[in-house]
Amino acid sequence: LSHMAHPTMIDLISRLSIRITGEQGGAVESTTYLLLGANGALLGICTGFIMHRSGFCLAGMFRDLFVIRQVTMLRFLFLTVVFSSVFFEAVRLSGLPVIYPSPIFSPPSVSNLVGGCLFGIGMVLAGGCVVGTLYKAGAGSLVSLAAFGGLIFGSAVYAEFHPFWMSWCRAMTFSSNTTIPQQLGIAPLPLVLALCGISWILCCKWHRSGRLRVDSPADGFLQPLSAALLLACVGIWSVIVTGMPLGVTTAYAKMGAYIESAIPGGHVTGLEYFTDITRQYVNPLTGVSLAWSAGPRFDAVAALQFPVIFGIAGGGALSALLLREFKFHYRAPVRQYVSAIVGGSLMGMASRMVPGCNVWHLCGGLPIFASQSLLFLAGLLPGAWLGSLLLVRIVIHDDGGASP
Amino acid sequence: VNRQTDGCGTDSEVRGPHLIEFDIRGRVYPSTLLKALREVDNHRERIRSGAVKLLFRTDNPLCSLTIPDAASAMGHEVSVSRDGDHFLIIIGGDYR
Numbered sequence: 001l002s003h004m005a006h007p008t009m010i011d012l013i014s015r016l017s018i019r020i021t022g023e024q025g026g027a028v029e030s031t032t033y034l035l036l037g038a039n040g041a042l043l044g045i046c047t048g049f050i051m052h053r054s055g056f057c058l059a060g061m062f063r064d065l066f067v068i069r070q071v072t073m074l075r076f077l078f079l080t081v082v083f084s085s086v087f088f089e090a091v092r093l094s095g096l097p098v099i100y101p102s103p104i105f106s107p108p109s110v111s112n113l114v115g116g117c118l119f120g121i122g123m124v125l126a127g128g129c130v131v132g133t134l135y136k137a138g139a140g141s142l143v144s145l146a147a148f149g150g151l152i153f154g155s156a157v158y159a160e161f162h163p164f165w166m167s168w169c170r171a172m173t174f175s176s177n178t179t180i181p182q183q184l185g186i187a188p189l190p191l192v193l194a195l196c197g198i199s200w201i202l203c204c205k206w207h208r209s210g211r212l213r214v215d216s217p218a219d220g221f222l223q224p225l226s227a228a229l230l231l232a233c234v235g236i237w238s239v240i241v242t243g244m245p246l247g248v249t250t251a252y253a254k255m256g257a258y259i260e261s262a263i264p265g266g267h268v269t270g271l272e273y274f275t276d277i278t279r280q281y282v283n284p285l286t287g288v289s290l291a292w293s294a295g296p297r298f299d300a301v302a303a304l305q306f307p308v309i310f311g312i313a314g315g316g317a318l319s320a321l322l323l324r325e326f327k328f329h330y331r332a333p334v335r336q337y338v339s340a341i342v343g344g345s346l347m348g349m350a351s352r353m354v355p356g357c358n359v360w361h362l363c364g365g366l367p368i369f370a371s372q373s374l375l376f377l378a379g380l381l382p383g384a385w386l387g388s389l390l391l392v393r394i395v396i397h398d399d400g401g402a403s404p
Numbered sequence: 405v406n407r408q409t410d411g412c413g414t415d416s417e418v419r420g421p422h423l424i425e426f427d428i429r430g431r432v433y434p435s436t437l438l439k440a441l442r443e444v445d446n447h448r449e450r451i452r453s454g455a456v457k458l459l460f461r462t463d464n465p466l467c468s469l470t471i472p473d474a475a476s477a478m479g480h481e482v483s484v485s486r487d488g489d490h491f492l493i494i495i496g497g498d499y500r
Contacts, residue, residue, distance in 0.1 A: 055466045060433070067434060068441070068474050127432065143432050217484045217491060218465040325463075325489065331430035396435040 032288040036304040039241045044311020045318065046234050047246065048135040052319040053220055054227035057132045058358050059123040062384035067392060072214065075206065076224035077362065082199040083232030084367035089192045091236060097284045101178050101368050102244045104279075108371035110172035111165070115354035116361075116376035118346055120383020123358065124391055125343025126150065127336075130249055130357040133344065134309060135316030142330040143340045150344020155249065156256025157345065158352035159294070162273035165353060180369040191369055220323050235363050242304060243284040245364020248312075249351035251305030253294035256348075261296040268296060273352075294352075339395040343387070425459045429490055433466050440471045444478060444495055451480055457496030463489060471495075 050056065061077055064070040092100045123129045126147035128136050133151065136144035158165075177183040181191055206212045212225055222230075238246045253273070260268040268274050274295040281292035281300040290300040320326035351357045354376055356365070365373025426443060428436045440460050450456040460471060468491040472482040475495045483494045 055469060057466070060466065063434065064470065068437070068470070070470065070473060070477075072469075072473060127434075141432070214469060216465065216469050217486050218468055219486075221465070325465075329430060329432065332432045332435075336432055336435065391434070392438065396438055 028286060028288055029290070032283045032286045032290060033300075033303045035283070035285065036242065036300060037307045039238075040304045040307035041311040041314075043234055043238055043246060044308040044313075045315040046311075047131065047231065047308075048138055048312035048315020048317075049319045050222065050227050050230050050234070050315075051132065051135045051312075052139055052316045053222035054224050055216075055218075055221075056224060056227045056231065057128060057136075058362065059127065059129045059132050059384075062120065062380065063124045063388050063391070066385045066388035072211070073224060075211065076228045079199065079203075079225065080228040080231050080363055081366045082195055083229050084235050084363055085192050085195055087232055087236035088239065088367050089188055091239060092188065096240060098239055098243055099284070101370060102239070102364075104244050104247075105178050105365060105368075105370045106372060107173050107175050107178055108375050109169045109174070110375075111169040112354055112372040112375035113379040115350045116379025117383035117386075118350035118379075119354065119358065119376070120380040120385075121387040121390070122154075122343045122346030122348075122350055122383075123380075124384050124387025125339045125395065126347055127340055127343070129359065130252070130347060130351060131246075131312055131359050134248075134312040135319075138313035138316030138318075139320040140317075140326055140328045142328060143332050143336055146337050147340040147344035147347075150341040150346075151252045151348040151351075152256045152259065153341075154345035154348025154350075155253035155294075155352055156260055156348075158253065158349045159257070159268075159271045159273035162271070162352075175371065178370060178372075180371060180374070183371065188369060219325075220319070231363065235367075239364075241285060243282070245360055246308065247356065247360040247364070248305050248309050249348070249355070249357045249360070250292075250294050250301045251309055252348050253352055254296065254301055254305075257294060257296040333396075335395055339391070422455070423457050423459055425461070427461045428467070429461055429463045431462075431464075433464050434470075436462055436464055436467050437470050437474070440467070440493070440495075441474055444475055444480065448478070448480075451496045454496070457494055460493040460495070461487070462491050462493065465491070467491065468493065 056073070056076070058077065061073040064072075065074060088100075091098055126133060128144055128147060130151060133144045133147045137148050175183060179188070181188040203212065214224055235245055238244065257268055257274045260274075274293075276293070276295075279292040280289045282289045290303075291297075292300045294301065317326060347357075354361070354372070356372075356376070358376075358380065361370070361373035361376040366377065424443075424447070426440070428439055431439070440458075443458055444451065447456055447458060451458065460467075462468065462471070468484050471493050472484050475482045480495050485492050
């Protein structure tokens with residue numbers, strides 16, 4: 001444990017887990033699992049709470065861009081990326097034991113573009129992204145709960161064509177470099193400084209016109225600018241403790257695998273995506289290597305991402321309860337429930353195809369200029385446009401007259 | 405009071421000659437936003453002339469941001485306030 005960055009915290013958890021396991025080797029592994037679980041729950045609760053209080057819905061930001069030509073909240077997503085970029089670069093330069101870029105990011109492939117497009121369609125139809133769905137469900141939205149079911153189903157469907165998709169991904173990979181700075185052969189710092197310069201100019205302009213502040217009569221409303229900063233803090237916290245940005249989508253696939261494994265017939269054991277352990281995850285604080293897979297078994301994915309998922313839903317619920325606003329929202333036409341399930345399924349499948357979700361790529365990949373995240377965004381925009389078109393023309397055409 | 409109900413089950417009331425009320429509580433976003441924008445569009449001339457004002461009751465905090473933003477962008481005067489557990493959005497007034 002001598003190489004750990006935060007020996008006091010780790011020692012405390014380690015002593016606790018040694019009592020549980022009774023042996024040093026298993027204790028260090030248990031320490032890591034405990035660390036991932038506790039950290040995941042805390043990250044999730046903070047994320048759900050912040051997003052619920054500020055109305056920080058990433059799906060809504062892109063949908064409103066195309067449905068009502070409104071960019072108010074997209075402005076704050078841009079600032080989240082800028083804040084995160086500064087934080088990530090500071091951590092990289094600080095010498096903390098964090099691998100840069102995270103090995104979970106891969107070199108760019110055309111599949112990132114295709115997956116991003118499908119994700120954009122699904123996100124708008126579902127009425128929330130993989131994270132937005134959770135905090136809204138936690139605050140009582142049954143439509144979002146339906147989308148959550150779709151997310152698990154879509155992630156499980158991906159396992160059916162994973163081998164074909166992976167071979168196509170490999171064939172469509174066009175660079176061996178993961179990030180733009182690597183591609184250019186430069187350090188990330190000049191790009192971060194350039195991004196800061198551009199955002200400073202924009203912020204001055206927005207500040208003068210009063211567009212950095214959103215007036216709302218909602219109780220406990222958190223200014224989106226503060227939310228952007230806090231979410232960037234959550235992101236860097238995740239990177240320092242887990243070595244990667246906040247993500248939840250592998251856990252959706254794992255939930256699908258658990259459900260499928262309960263169905264008689266043993267179909268899940270014949271699926272490569274669920275049976276192969278494709279990665280070894282190394283925690284930057286403890287140095288312990290753990291299995292990382294979508295299969296129906298307890299590993300680092302279960303230890304980290306399940307608590308994040310339940311934490312985000314819990315954070316949304318907590319925020320709503322404290323405001324005395326918690327209640328079940330179910331009054332929606334059947335076609336909106338169908339749209340949520342279809343959108344959730346598309347989103348779940350696409351998040352495995354990319355791989356990664358919008359929060360992962362926009363708040364974790366873009367700040368380090370990951371090429372696959374830029375491709376994801378390039379696909380997400382036309383996808384969100386198409387999703388908005390379907391939403392207005394088919395799903396809620398009786399309710400509104402605006403066209404994207 | 406003249407009570408009206410549209411095909412989507414949204415209740416509206418005509419209170420006197422000036423205030424048309426729409427209760428969009430419990431409805432999911434963004435259908436709430438699009439419903440409001442459609443009604444604003446349907447009544448735009450009467451809102452501009454000051455003949456009517458539209459009142460939307462919503463319990464969705466997001467609506468309290470986006471409906472006023474969109475209605476303001478269309479040139480209408482908007483006020484937002486709280487009424488117990490929900491928001492009142494009134495659209496109408498001087499046309500800019």
